[in-house]
Amino acid sequence: MQFLSSSVGRKIVMAITGLMLLAFLVIHLFGNSLIYVGWINAYGEKLHSLPPVVWAFRLVMLCVFAVHIYFGVTLALENNAARPAPYAVKKNLRATFSGRTMIWTGLLIVVFLIYHLLHFTMRMTNPDISNSLDELGRLDVFKMVVFSFKNFAIAGVYIAAMMAIALHLSHGVQSFVQTFGLNSDKTIPTVEKAGTGVAIVLFLGYVSIPLVIILGIMNYKG
Ligand code: HEM
Numbered sequence: 245m246q247f248l249s250s251s252v253g254r255k256i257v258m259a260i261t262g263l264m265l266l267a268f269l270v271i272h273l274f275g276n277s278l279i280y281v282g283w284i285n286a287y288g289e290k291l292h293s294l295p296p297v298v299w300a301f302r303l304v305m306l307c308v309f310a311v312h313i314y315f316g317v318t319l320a321l322e323n324n325a326a327r328p329a330p331y332a333v334k335k336n337l338r339a340t341f342s343g344r345t346m347i348w349t350g351l352l353i354v355v356f357l358i359y360h361l362l363h364f365t366m367r368m369t370n371p372d373i374s375n376s377l378d379e380l381g382r383l384d385v386f387k388m389v390v391f392s393f394k395n396f397a398i399a400g401v402y403i404a405a406m407m408a409i410a411l412h413l414s415h416g417v418q419s420f421v422q423t424f425g426l427n428s429d430k431t432i433p434t435v436e437k438a439g440t441g442v443a444i445v446l447f448l449g450y451v452s453i454p455l456v457i458i459l460g461i462m463n464y465k466g
Pocket of ligand 1: 269276353357409450
């Protein structure tokens with residue numbers, strides 16, 4: 245418990261839960277990319293065919309997400325309340341835009357996630373296009389995604405959310421490295437580049453899906 249009341253202990257929890265959320269983003273992007281090879285409906289069916297595994301996974305991720313948010317908010321509030329330190333803290337990352345906006349991009353991600361779950365998982369926001377079955381009797385995830393992103397407003401919301409995620413991640417990866425003391429004056433530029441690199445790769449991967457649909461490169465031929 246003493247571990248969790250120290251700021252270092254809580255930063256370590258933030259780093260570990262952040263890494264688990266990043267792992268989820270990578271796996272989810274891999275799953276979503278199956279849309280390019282026509283396997284997204286099969287993938288959706290496979291996921292839903294294992295309810296105990298899916299629910300165990302959801303429960304774990306929900307706890308991880310809740311812990312990450314709780315410690316993120318409390319650390320941010322404490323940082324805001326703290327008076328400037330009387331001594332210079334060396335080897336700190338620069339106060340970048342992504343760093344200063346962590347709490348806001350985090351909040352936007354929570355709002356997006358609620359919308360995203362209502363949209364694609366519970367299929368409540370657009371039931372007209374979200375509950376069709378394909379010719380094999382599986383949920384037509386392909387149709388749901390394509391018809392959704394043909395709508396500029398929906399695609400815009402996703403692209404804006406991906407920007408918030410990219411900003412959040414670019415600082416998050418750097419903080420992770422800093423928390424474990426892996427940065428020095430020499431490595432800070434590399435750490436900053438690595439954070440930006442991870443954020444850009446995930447951003448491009450996720451945004452490519454609404455983009456190819458808006459541009460008409462990917463279409464539903466049902
Ligand atoms: C272009 C971007 C995205 C697309 C096309 C997409 C697509 C989907 C689809 C189709 C599902 C429903 C899967 C199913 O029930 O069959 C889903 C679920 C989900 N997505 Fe996304 N997603 C995107 C971005 C994101 C992002 C950025 C996050 C995280 C911040 C995210 C988090 C989730 C979560 C937590 C679920 C629920 C998984 C579950 O059922 O337990 N998604 N997504």
